[in-house]
Amino acid sequence: MGAHIQQAPGPRQIPARRPSNRHVHAEHAGDVRDAVLNTLLFAVGLWLIASSWVLNYPLDDAADDARFQEVLTGLIVLAVAARGTVRPRGMVSDLLLLASGAWLVAAPFAMGYADNPAVDEARTNDMGTGIVLLAIAVTSIILDRVRRRALRR
Secondary structure, eight states, X not given: OOOOOOOOOOOOOOOOOOOOHHHHHHHHHHHHHHHHHHHHHHHHHHHXXXXXXXXXXXXXXXXXXXXXXXXXXXXHHHHHHHHHHHSOOOHHHHHHHHHHHHHHXXXXXXXXXXXXXXXXXXXXXXXXXXXXXXXXXXXXXXXXXXXXXXXXX
16 A cells, blocks of 8 residues: 655756856956946046047137047047947957947048048047057957967866
């Protein structure tokens, strides 16, 4: 009457595998990378938006062109930085920064104010800030590759 039914053993419990120290350090390095780069990007984005007023660009068409493209590029950089605070930075963000930096370097020539002495500050600002953005993007790409390589090991 009291037949004892033996239950089949359940699935074997496998303890969770702890990540290696290399993986922990690589992830931490990625977090630090993102924090530093996002801070720099916020500073660059804010500078681009405010620089035409800080540098007191003249009120003419060339300065208006420079001001418009700087504010637009600054908003793009701020958007990339804001996204980077919520999600890890990726290749799309880095490519967007590369394109923004390249645009800033090329803008004085593309928009026709490269040789206008009235907006020397704008040309210098655009080219300098563009080079900074290019450096940030290239640095981010290199650091991301190093981190990914460390995670694969």
